[in-house]
Amino acid sequence: MPRERTNDLLLMATVLLVIWTSFELLFTRIWDNWLPIVPSLLGYAAEGLLLLMVCIVIFHPEIGRKHLIERLKNPLNKSLLVFMVFILFSMFVNNVPFAQGVFGVRAIFQFLILFFILLTLDIPAKWVKNLFHLILGLGIMQAVIGIFQIILKIPLPLRNTEQRRSISIGEEIRAFGLMDSSNTLGGYLVGILLLLAIYVFVFRQELNRKQLLIYGGIGLILLVGLGLTFSRQAFLALIGCFGLIGLIFRKNKAFRIMLYTAIGLFVVFVAGYALALIFFEGFAQRNLYTLDLSKNYRYLIVLSGLLVFTFSPVFGVGPGMFGSNAAFVFQSKFHQFMHEDLPSTMTTVDNNALYVLVEYGVVGVVLLALIAVAVLKVVGKMTVSSVAEHRWVGLFIIAFSVAWVLMGLLSTAWENHQIALFFWLFLGIAMNWYKRKETEE
Secondary structure, three states: OOHHHHHHHHHHHHHHHHHHHOOHHHHHHOOOOOOOHHHHHHHOHHHHHHHHHHHHHHHOOOOOHHHHHHHHOOOOHHHHHHHHHHHHHHHHHOOOOHHHHHHHHHOOOOOHHHHHHHHOOOOOHHHHHHHHHHHHHHHHHHHHHHHHHHHOOOOOOOOOHHHOOOOOEOOOEOOOOOOOOHHHHHHHHHHHHHHHHHHHHHHOOOOOHHHHHHHHHHHHHHHHHHHHOOOHHHHHHHHHHHHHHHHHOOOOHHHHHHHHHHHHHHHHHHHHHHHHHHHOHHHHHHHHHHHOOOOOHHHHHHHHHHHHHOOOOOOOOOOOOOOOHHHHHOOOHHHHHOOOOOOOOOOOOOOHHHHHHHHHHHHHHHHHHHHHHHHHHHHHHHOOOOOHHHHHHHHHHHHHHHHHHHHHOOOOHHHOHHHHHHHHHHHHHHHHHHHHHHHHO
16 A cells, blocks of 8 residues: 555544544443443454554555654653663562553553554644644534533433432533543543644634634633533643643743633632532532542542552552552452542542552652653744744643643543543654654754
């Protein structure tokens, strides 16, 4: 098959991956009571597509084979390799079963394969803009569905009726779109809002009044959908992201807009929070659970995690041994140290930062920080590029990384497919363009 046609097919497969990931989790639940094996198969459809793409890349005579090593070279390889060597060392030291360790690492690096695939392709700026508008459409669809879920008072699909605390708005009735939880939808909409805001910010000189109004209307719909998720960490992550970036680059007049936006969103958050407490009994009840530390599962998880952390603070207890889904699937021995008041329905530690600290230790956290520094070093150069598309993607990765980290302090955002995809997808595009520019120079 000619290289151009193969390149187009791989770009099309990437688009399919983005579409599938935006609704796959809820869709697989439809089959739970009919054909038990179907949810498992559909749940790994994204991985199956990625493996097919890998095979095409490796065996194609012009894209892969003898060209592959050269195409995969990038500034992140060294830091990624060092971390992977540390993981193998940690698995050996902690006697972690190989399958359990691999699944534990997958929780963080689940779309690393996509990142490397994108390095081998020719990615036109027009394709990225078309992908951006597709993502906007998916975001609008999810937000609108979420709005109607509130209007029709459709409860979250997480637990059965007997296990629910109360069927009321703000508690069990929260916008979740076609996803598994309201927090997942909240993080997903945060990513799209950042992508949209930075697009308008970078291309504002090229957009006419009609386009600005359309994008403004889309942003409003996404913001309403985000608000109706009642996801506090998602909204605060959006505010923190705008505020931090605006504060760091406040000397630049254009960046100060982000700081002012953060202040405005914080006012909206405080006002909306207060009104929700007054008018939504379920939301008020949910906040009572949060303030009661004996019932606040996030607080109880932190206590459990810090206890396990003391067993091996330097190298951690090993990937997949404490907080990731792998620890629950393989019934890790460290679960005996989980607080007895935690809900029996919990199947993961709802705090990514905590489980990373416990599983990888201080050394692992430092090595992950080195990867983050390498990423920021590259995309930082792109933010001052003369090419508007490069500035847009570079600024988005920085902004989304901040929001992603903040969300991971209170949720499982780092391992949610719908949220994690944004980081690896646009990082792959950024690194592809960065390498191409370096080659041209």
